[in-house]
Structures are given as C-alpha cells and as structure tokens.
Amino acid sequence: MATVRILKDEELSPEAAEVFADIRATRGSDFVNNIWRSLAYDPPLLIATWERVKTVMAPREDGLDPLTKELIYMAVSVANGCQYCVQSHTAMARAKGMTEAQHAEFVDLVMAASSTNALATALQTPVDDVFEVE
Amino acid sequence: MATVRILKDEELSPEAAEVFADIRATRGSDFVNNIWRSLAYDPPLLIATWERVKTVMAPREDGLDPLTKELIYMAVSVANGCQYCVQSHTAMARAKGMTEAQHAEFVDLVMAASSTNALATALQTPVDDVFEVE
Amino acid sequence: MATVRILKDEELSPEAAEVFADIRATRGSDFVNNIWRSLAYDPPLLIATWERVKTVMAPREDGLDPLTKELIYMAVSVANGCQYCVQSHTAMARAKGMTEAQHAEFVDLVMAASSTNALATALQTPVDDVFEVE
Amino acid sequence: MATVRILKDEELSPEAAEVFADIRATRGSDFVNNIWRSLAYDPPLLIATWERVKTVMAPREDGLDPLTKELIYMAVSVANGCQYCVQSHTAMARAKGMTEAQHAEFVDLVMAASSTNALATALQTPVDDVFEVE
Amino acid sequence: MATVRILKDEELSPEAAEVFADIRATRGSDFVNNIWRSLAYDPPLLIATWERVKTVMAPREDGLDPLTKELIYMAVSVANGCQYCVQSHTAMARAKGMTEAQHAEFVDLVMAASSTNALATALQTPVDDVFEVE
Amino acid sequence: MATVRILKDEELSPEAAEVFADIRATRGSDFVNNIWRSLAYDPPLLIATWERVKTVMAPREDGLDPLTKELIYMAVSVANGCQYCVQSHTAMARAKGMTEAQHAEFVDLVMAASSTNALATALQTPVDDVFEVE
Numbered sequence: 179m180a181t182v183r184i185l186k187d188e189e190l191s192p193e194a195a196e197v198f199a200d201i202r203a204t205r206g207s208d209f210v211n212n213i214w215r216s217l218a219y220d221p222p223l224l225i226a227t228w229e230r231v232k233t234v235m236a237p238r239e240d241g242l243d244p245l246t247k248e249l250i251y252m253a254v255s256v257a258n259g260c261q262y263c264v265q266s267h268t269a270m271a272r273a274k275g276m277t278e279a280q281h282a283e284f285v286d287l288v289m290a291a292s293s294t295n296a297l298a299t300a301l302q303t304p305v306d307d308v309f310e311v312e
Numbered sequence: 313m314a315t316v317r318i319l320k321d322e323e324l325s326p327e328a329a330e331v332f333a334d335i336r337a338t339r340g341s342d343f344v345n346n347i348w349r350s351l352a353y354d355p356p357l358l359i360a361t362w363e364r365v366k367t368v369m370a371p372r373e374d375g376l377d378p379l380t381k382e383l384i385y386m387a388v389s390v391a392n393g394c395q396y397c398v399q400s401h402t403a404m405a406r407a408k409g410m411t412e413a414q415h416a417e418f419v420d421l422v423m424a425a426s427s428t429n430a431l432a433t434a435l436q437t438p439v440d441d442v443f444e445v446e
Numbered sequence: 447m448a449t450v451r452i453l454k455d456e457e458l459s460p461e462a463a464e465v466f467a468d469i470r471a472t473r474g475s476d477f478v479n480n481i482w483r484s485l486a487y488d489p490p491l492l493i494a495t496w497e498r499v500k501t502v503m504a505p506r507e508d509g510l511d512p513l514t515k516e517l518i519y520m521a522v523s524v525a526n527g528c529q530y531c532v533q534s535h536t537a538m539a540r541a542k543g544m545t546e547a548q549h550a551e552f553v554d555l556v557m558a559a560s561s562t563n564a565l566a567t568a569l570q571t572p573v574d575d576v577f578e579v580e
Numbered sequence: 581m582a583t584v585r586i587l588k589d590e591e592l593s594p595e596a597a598e599v600f601a602d603i604r605a606t607r608g609s610d611f612v613n614n615i616w617r618s619l620a621y622d623p624p625l626l627i628a629t630w631e632r633v634k635t636v637m638a639p640r641e642d643g644l645d646p647l648t649k650e651l652i653y654m655a656v657s658v659a660n661g662c663q664y665c666v667q668s669h670t671a672m673a674r675a676k677g678m679t680e681a682q683h684a685e686f687v688d689l690v691m692a693a694s695s696t697n698a699l700a701t702a703l704q705t706p707v708d709d710v711f712e713v714e
Numbered sequence: 715m716a717t718v719r720i721l722k723d724e725e726l727s728p729e730a731a732e733v734f735a736d737i738r739a740t741r742g743s744d745f746v747n748n749i750w751r752s753l754a755y756d757p758p759l760l761i762a763t764w765e766r767v768k769t770v771m772a773p774r775e776d777g778l779d780p781l782t783k784e785l786i787y788m789a790v791s792v793a794n795g796c797q798y799c800v801q802s803h804t805a806m807a808r809a810k811g812m813t814e815a816q817h818a819e820f821v822d823l824v825m826a827a828s829s830t831n832a833l834a835t836a837l838q839t840p841v842d843d844v845f846e847v848e
Numbered sequence: 849m850a851t852v853r854i855l856k857d858e859e860l861s862p863e864a865a866e867v868f869a870d871i872r873a874t875r876g877s878d879f880v881n882n883i884w885r886s887l888a889y890d891p892p893l894l895i896a897t898w899e900r901v902k903t904v905m906a907p908r909e910d911g912l913d914p915l916t917k918e919l920i921y922m923a924v925s926v927a928n929g930c931q932y933c934v935q936s937h938t939a940m941a942r943a944k945g946m947t948e949a950q951h952a953e954f955v956d957l958v959m960a961a962s963s964t965n966a967l968a969t970a971l972q973t974p975v976d977d978v979f980e981v982e
Contacts, residue, residue: 179436179438179533179707179711179712179713180435180436180437180438180713181434181435181436181532181533181536181537181713182435182549182713183713184437184438209442211440211442211443212437212438212439212440213428213431213432213435213437216432216435216437217431217435219546219550220546220550220553220554222550223550223553223554223557226554226632226635227427227428227431227557230424230427230628230632231424231428233628234420234421234424238413238417240411240413240414241413241414241417242383242414242417242418242421246380246383247417247421249376249380249383249384250383250384250387250418250421250422250425251421251424251425252970253384253387253388253391254387254388254390254391254421254422254425254426254429254564255425255429256388256966256969256970257387257388257391257392257966258391258425258426258429258527259527259794259795259796259969260429260432260433260527261432261439261969261972262432262433262437262438262439263425263428263429263432264717264969264970264972265439265440265443265715265717265972266439266440266443268443268717269442269443269717277374278755278756279372279374279375280374280375280376281718282755282756282758282759283372283375283376283381284376284384284970285756285759285967285970285971286368286756286759286762287368287376287381287384287385287388288384288388288966288967288970289759289763289963289964289966289967289970290364290365290368290385290963291384291385291388291389291392291397291966292388292392292962292963292965292966293361293364293959293960293962293963293966294347294361294365294397294959295388295389295392295394295397295962296790296926296927296958296959296961296962296963297347297351297361297955297958297959298347298350298394298395298396298397299394299396299926299929299931299934300315300922300926300934300954300955300958300959301314301315301316301347301350301351301955302313302314302315302931302934302935303314303318303346303347303350303396304313304314304318304346304396305346305395305396305399305400305581306345306346306399306400308343308345308403309345309399309400309402309403309581310581311581311582311583311584311585313841313845313846313847313935314847315847315934315935315938315939316847316951317847353948353952354948354952354955354956356952357952357955357956357959360766360769360956361959364762364766367762386568388966390564390567390568391564392929393567393660393661393662393929394929395567395570398567398568398570398583399570399581399583402583403583412621412622415584416621416622416624416625418568419565419568419569419622419625420622420625420628422564422565422568423561423562423564423565423568423625423629424561425564426560426561426563426564427557427558427560427561427564428557429560430524430525430556430557430559430560430561430656431553431556431557433524433527433529433532434520434524434532434552434553434556434557435553436529436532436533439715443715444715445715445716445717445718445719447704447706447801447975447979447980447981448703448704448705448706448981449702449703449704449800449801449804449805449981450703450817450981451981452705452706477710479708479710479711480705480706480707480708481696481699481700481703481705484700484703484705485699485703487814487818488814488818488821488822490818491818491821491822491825494822494900494903495695495696495699495825498692498695498896498900499692499696501896502688502689502692506681506685508679508681508682509681509682509685510651510682510685510686510689514648514651515685515689517644517648517651517652518651518652518655518686518689518690518693519689519692519693521652521655521656521659522655522656522658522659522689522690522693522694522697522832523693523697524656525655525656525659525660526659526693526694526697526795527795528697528700528701528795529700529707530700530701530705530706530707531693531696531697531700533707533708533711534707534708534711536711537710537711545642547640547642547643548642548643548644551640551643551644551649552644552652554636555636555644555649555652555653555656556652556656558632558633558636558653559652559653559656559657559660559665560656560660561629561632562615562629562633562665563656563657563660563662563665565615565619565629566615566618566662566663566664566665567662567664568583569582569583569584569615569618569619570581570582570583571582571586571614571615571618571664572581572582572586572614572664573614573663573664573667573668573849574613574614574667574668576611576613576671577613577667577668577670577671577849578849579849579850579851579852579853654836658832658835658836659832661835661928661929661930663835663838666835666836666838666851667838667849667851670851671851680889680890683852684889684890684892684893686836687833687836687837687890687893688890688893688896690832690833690836691829691830691832691833691836691893691897692829693832694828694829694831694832695825695826695828695829695832696825697828698792698793698824698825698827698828698829698924699821699824699825701792701795701797701800702788702792702800702820702821702824702825703821704797704800704801715972715974716971716972716973716974717970717971717972718971720973720974745978747976747978747979748973748974748975748976749964749967749968749971749973752971752973753967753971763963763964763967766960766963767960767964770956770957770960774949774953776947776949776950777949777950777953778919778950778953778954778957782916782919783953783957785912785916785919785920786919786920786923786954786957786958786961787957787960787961789920789923789924789927790923790924790926790927790957790958790961790962790965791961791965792924793923793924793927793928794927794961794962794965796965796968796969797968797975798968798969798973798974798975799961799964799965799968801975801976801979802975802976802979804979805978805979813910815908815910815911816910816911816912819908819911819912819917820912820920822904823904823912823917823920823921823924824920824924826900826901826904826921827920827921827924827925827928827933828924828928829897829900830883830897830901830933831924831925831928831930831933833883833887833897834883834886834930834931834932834933835930835932836851837850837851837852837883837886837887838849838850838851839850839854839882839883839886839932840849840850840854840882840932841882841931841932841935841936842881842882842935842936844879844881844939845881845935845936845938845939
C-alpha cells in the first residue's frame with residue numbers, strides 16, 4: 179500500500195494530465211506506470227521529475243546505448259534495495275532487448291560488486307596513488 | 313589506514329604470489345592494486361575472490377561489452393558508498409575507453425536513479441501487475 | 447510475515463503490558479502499532495526501546511517542533527529503505543498536522559538529497575576546508 | 581582525491597561560470613564549494629543540478645522553514661553515509677541558525693531512527709492496516 | 715513477484731538438477747528454498763553461488779561455530795535491508811539452535827550498531843591512531 | 849575532520865567526565881576513544897548512548913560470547929559503510945581474541961552475505977512459506 183493515493187486518469191489535475199500525455203507520446207504506449215500515478219498528487223514535482231528522467235534517458239550523440247542505461251539504473255536500484263525500481267527497470271530493460279543471458283551477466287556483476295564493496299570496506303583498503311586524476 | 317597489513321611483493325606467501333602473477337598476466341600490467349594486497353593475508357579468500365572477479369569480468373559470447381561491465385560495477389559501488397571501489401573502477405573504466413562525456417552521462421543516470429529510488433520508497437509505490445514475469 | 451510472533455494484548459507478559467499501558471497513556475490513544483507487538487517477546491528490549499523513543503520524541507525547551515522531528519525520522523527511514531518505518535512515520539506526521547504540500551516538499555528534498563549524495567560519492571568530492579569546526 | 585578535476589574559477593567554461601555567478605548571487609557569498617567545482621566539467625549537468633537544488637531549497641508559501649529543510653537533507657546524507665554531504669549540510673545548517681542543542685537533538689533522532697529501522701527490518705514487522713491512505 | 719521464473723524441480727536443466735541434488739545432500743533435507751529456484755535459470759551462476767556459499771558456511775578448523783556464522787549473515791542482511799535474506803537466515807539460525815533469548819540479544823546488538831554507525835557518520839568522528847595495524 | 853569538536857579530558861563537563869570515568873572503569877583501560885570524545889558536547893546523549901552500549905555488550909546468562917557480539921557489530925558496520933565503526937570494532941574484536949583466521953572467515957561471510965543479498969534483491973525472490981513463524 180502506498181503512502182499517497184494512486185491516481186486514475188480521471189482524477190488527474192490538468193497539469194498532471196499534460197505530463198501523462200507526454201509520457202504516452204514519448205514512450206509510444208498508452209500504459210502509464212504507478213510511479214507517475216503516485217506522484218501525480220504534486221504536479222510541480224511530477225513535472226520536474228518527468229523532465230529530468232526524460233532528459234537523462236534520451237539518447238545523446240556518442241552517448242551510452244539505451245540498454246546500458248537501463249542496466250546502470252537497475253544496478254543502482256538493486257544496491258539501494260528499491261523493490262519498485264528493480265521491478266520496473268528490469269521490465270523496461272527486457273522491453274529494450276535485454277536477453278536472459280545478459281540479465282544473468284548483470285546479476286553476476288552486481289553480486290561481484292556487492293561482494294568486493296564489502297571486502298574493501300571491511301579491510302578499509304587505502305586508495306592507490308595511481309588512481310589520482312592529474 | 314587499513315584494518316590489515318597491505319603486503320608488498322616480497323611479503324607474499326607462495327600461494328598469494330601465484331595469484332599476483334595471474335593478475336599481472338591477465339591484465340598485461342605489472343601493477344597490482346591495494347585491494348589484492350590487503351586480501352593477500354588470506355590466500356584461500358584471495359584465490360576465490362580473484363577467480364570470481366576474473367570469471368565475471370571475462371568477455372562472454374553475446375555478452376555485455378567491457379565498458380558496460382565497468383559502469384555497472386561503478387553504479388553499485390556508488391550506491392553502496394564504497395570509496396575504494398568508486399576510485400578503482402572509475403580508473404579502470406577510463407583505461408577501457410570511457411570518455412568524459414560518458415562519465416558525465418553515467419553520473420547523470422546514477423543521480424536520477426538515486427532520486428527516483430527515494431521517490432518510490434517514500435511513496436511506497438506498489439509494483440504494477442504488468443511487470444510480472446509470466 | 448514477521449520473523450517473530452505479533453502479540454495480542456492478551457498474550458503479553460506483565461512487563462510488556464506495562465509498557466503498552468504507558469504507550470497508550472503517552473499517546474492518548476488505545477491503538478498500539480505492530481512494531482511494539484513484534485518486540486513484545488523481549489520485555490527488556492521493549493522497555494529500553496520505548497524509553498529511548500519516548501525521550502527522543504518528547505518536546506525539549508528551545509528544541510525542534512514535533513512535525514520537524516517526524517520529518518527527520520521519515521527521511522532516515524526512506525534512505526534506509528525501511529518500509530514499516532516509512533509507513534508508520536508518514537502516518538504519524540499526518541496525525542501531527544503534515545499537509546499534502548509539506549509532504550510533497552519533503553519528498554522533493556529527499557529526492558534532491560539522494561541525488562546529490564550520489565553525485566558527491568561518484569565524484570569523490572573532497573570536503574572544503576571552510577567546513578572545519580574550529 | 582576526486583575522480584574528476586576540481587575546477588578553479590579561471591578554468592570554468594562560460595556556461596559553468598554563469599552558474600557560479602548565480603550561486604554567488606543566490607547565496608550572497610563569494611564562496612563556491614567543491615561539489616559545484618567537481619561538477620563543473622559537465623555544464624549541462626551542473627545547470628540541471630543547480631536549478632533543481634535552488635528550486636528545492638527556495639522558500640514556498642506555507643512551506644517548511646529553511647532550517648528544517650537542511651535537517652532533512654542532513655538526515656538523508658547521514659543515512660546514505662555521504663561524508664561530503666554531512667559536512668557541507670551541517671555547516672549550512674549552522675549558518676542558518678542551528679544551535680548546538682538542536683544539533684544534539686538531530687543526532688539523537690537520527691540514531692533512534694536508524695535503530696528502529698534495524699528493528700523493523702530484523703523482525704520484518706508487518707505494516708498496520710490503519711496506516712493505509714484512504 | 716520475482717523478476718525471473720521460480721523453477722519447479724521438473725523444469726530444471728540437468729546442470730541445475732545436479733546442484734539441487736548437492737544442496738539436498740549437503741543439508742540432509744529435501745527442501746530447496748526459493749533463492750536457488752530463482753537462480754536456476756542461469757546454471758553457471760547457480761553453480762558458482764552454491765559452491766561459494768557451501769565453502770563459506772562449511773566448518774573450518776578453529777573456525778567460527780555455525781550459529782555465529784548465521785548471525786553474521788543475518789546482521790549483514792538486516793543492514794542491507796534484504797527481506798528474503800533476513801527471513802531465510804533467521805529460519806536457518808533457529809534450525810541451528812538459536813534460542814529466543816539469543817535472537818533478542820542479536821536484535822539488541824543490531825539496533826545498537828545501527829545507532830552508533832549513524833552517530834559516527836553524523837559527527838564524522840576521526841579514527842583513533844591506536845586502531846592502526848602495525 | 850569532525851562536525852563537532854573532539855573534547856580533551858580537561859574540556860569535559862562534570863557529567864561527561866563521570867561517563868568517561870565509567871568507561872575507564874568498565875573497560876579497565878585509561879584510553880577513551882574518539883566516538884565518546886565527539887559525543888561529549890551533549891552530556892544527556894552521551895549518557896544514554898554509553899548506558900545503552902554498556903548494557904548491550906554486557907554478558908548475559910546463556911547469552912552470546914563477547915567475540916561473537918563484536919563480530920555482529922562489525923558486520924552491521926561494514927554493511928552500513930561506517931569507517932569509524934569498522935576500524936574501532938575490528939580493533940576491539942582483536943583485543944577480545946579474534947585470530948587472523950577468524951577475521952578472514954568473517955570477511956568471507958560478509959562478502960558472501962552481501963553478494964546473496966544483491967542476488968535476492970535483483971531477482972526479487974519471494975519468501976518461502978516454510979519460513980513463517982507459527
């Protein structure tokens with residue numbers, strides 16, 4: 179259960195409805211997922227968040243490819259333990275072509291990183307001088 | 313300062329020295345960074361960790377490319393707040409060709425993901441049924 | 447499902463029942479929420495925890511106001527990803543007068559903080575000398 | 581040491597210099613702290629981040645007061661273990677009038693919240709039905 | 715709901731079936747819990763993970779006793795907010811003899827540690843020189 | 849650098865000095881580490897925290913042994929990324945007899961737990977019914 183109401187289309191304010199229209203147009207799909215419906219009670223934050231996410235996920239010249247971007251999003255979400263975000267971005271990564279083998283490779287990486295993160299923290303390993311940016 | 317001694321080459325046990333030789337051969341570089349030197353006091357764990365990392369980072373057929381793998385490693389390390397891991401994997405990503413623009417795009421993504429992770433947790437947004445794996 | 451039994455009033459030990467009576471008296475409400483019912487199996491820890499929380503949340507001369515205190519509690523709970531705590535403290539903040547606009551401002555702040563936390567960690571920004579306490 | 585270069589005023593691009601000018605004007609101080617200097621290598625993200633933070637921290641009608649906002653920022657930063665953010669926002673909270681007693685009350689709250697977060701997670705306490713938003 | 719399918723015995727690949735047979739033999743029980751069933755879609759990672767966990771949990775000469783090992787596992791899982799892991803390792807600790815009083819002592823410790831972790835981070839307490847490993 | 853002043857013995861208030869005397873008597877050592885010196889600016893919280901820690905760490909009849917308790921404290925501290933706490937509790941565990949082999953076994957466990965925590969979160973593995981407490 180959410181700490182706010184999950185708004186249906188017919189309950190949206192005009193500003194929120196406009197954002198939903200842009201989400202639908204940008205994604206080419208009529209489906210608007212719950213994160214936007216739970217945020218719709220606050221149109222200014224809904225607008226700011228959607229604009230930010232849209233900009234971040236938009237392709238850039240010589241930039242990262244769309245699947246890599248979803249995998250980075252998923253990695254942060256797993257490490258932060260965000261259930262909703264893991265579920266939604268795994269689904270989006272699949273929609274962008276993530277194969278079962280790539281998912282398995284991702285899980286393997288996230289496990290190895292979590293494990294060596296714990297190692298470096300437990301041993302308080304000092305940063306090597308050569309890593310310094312000149 | 314570390315919670316264990318950072319071993320120099322001449323202090324290594326024979327088993328640890330063997331792992332260091334393999335690290336050097338695998339990476340084609342004489343440099344062995346501190347995470348391995350801090351773990352060298354425990355040869356069985358050094359061996360297990362190096363074998364695991366080597367396997368995870370090795371290229372797979374139809375697998376993720378090496379830079380994407382470093383970016384996923386970096387993303388987990390940032391979210392876990394592991395200073396050593398952020399420093400070392402950012403350096404490794406640069407060595408594998410990460411441009412300044414790609415680094416900036418990565419930072420943008422990690423910030424957006426952290427932000428929407430907090431959003432979904434604060435609102436306790438319920439997972440959409442359509443995300444279910446059939 | 448909990449990892450311990452959630453005790454009903456009639457299952458309480460005398461020491462636990464005394465704490466429940468104090469919770470009811472302090473809050474002026476007959477309702478005792480599940481965190482206390484799940485902790486009731488261990489009366490000494492129940493007593494220590496309730497005394498600590500009661501002291502922390504009690505008004506202090508020239509101290510923070512009750513709503514600010516709930517918002518700080520909520521902020522920590524979101525960042526730690528504690529579902530129960532987010533739900534219970536959001537409800538308590540509302541009971542203490544949090545408006546919908548204040549909730550939205552809180553969510554905005556928590557998102558911004560999470561985002562710039564990730565930024566500072568990803569860039570390993572060094573602390574400015576001027577922040578030093580003299 | 582940072583993973584990027586910390587730019588001095590004379591190294592800024594024109595777009596970054598413009599943001600720095602706005603930071604100085606908004607805060608009424610010539611000092612620009614390192615988080616902005618470390619982000620200055622990427623003007624679009626610098627602009628987006630500064631605009632977001634400026635909007636979030638700006639006073640709203642019937643909104644939270646400036647010190648409460650800093651305390652929420654600090655609370656998230658402590659829970660996320662972000663050293664830079666704890667240092668900078670503690671300094672900013674003091675600049676906005678946080679007394680030693682308020683700081684102590686804040687620390688007390690963050691400790692209590694962290695402790696009961698761990699409690700609820702260890703016991704997997706189920707959310708009470710009454711917390712549901714109707 | 716999981717982000718992958720939870721495989722039943724009759725859906726396992728031959729390699730996964732072999733791991734399940736070893737889990738059953740090692741534990742002396744026919745029950746195989748969901749973490750292995752959710753990982754079974756990727757036999758190489760299933761094998762690597764099971765071998766690692768089996769090695770880590772196996773008794774060592776002059777090593778930690780089995781219950782202490784489960785308690786450490788539980789402590790990490792609580793701090794990382796991993797619901798599945800808290801549930802499964804609490805059950806396993808009980809199966810290995812954890813009493814109600816020991817569970818309560820564990821919860822007390824995890825709460826105290828979480829609380830003083832927040833304290834040290836909020837105050838940015840510097841590490842004492844005497845803790846240095848010579 | 850700390851966000852508060854680290855008090856020397858001659859700067860303590862009478863109430864703080866009394867706590868320091870009890871720390872010295874309880875531990876049988878003249879050394880008082882920085883966490884208490886950084887907290888000494890707030891005597892009520894210093895007293896509450898020391899009393900809590902002293903109670904938690906005191907031996908209980910049929911309770912966990914002192915080294916196990918330090919290991920649980922260390923495990924939480926690693927997972928929370930608390931540098932001060934990892935350093936201080938590793939030193940205390942050594943003072944209570946932790947051998948190099950036990951430290952290595954601890955590190956191995958923390959790495960495995962962090963890794964399988966990430967696994968369960970990435971796959972969103974559902975909790976098995978049999979783990980339910982009846």
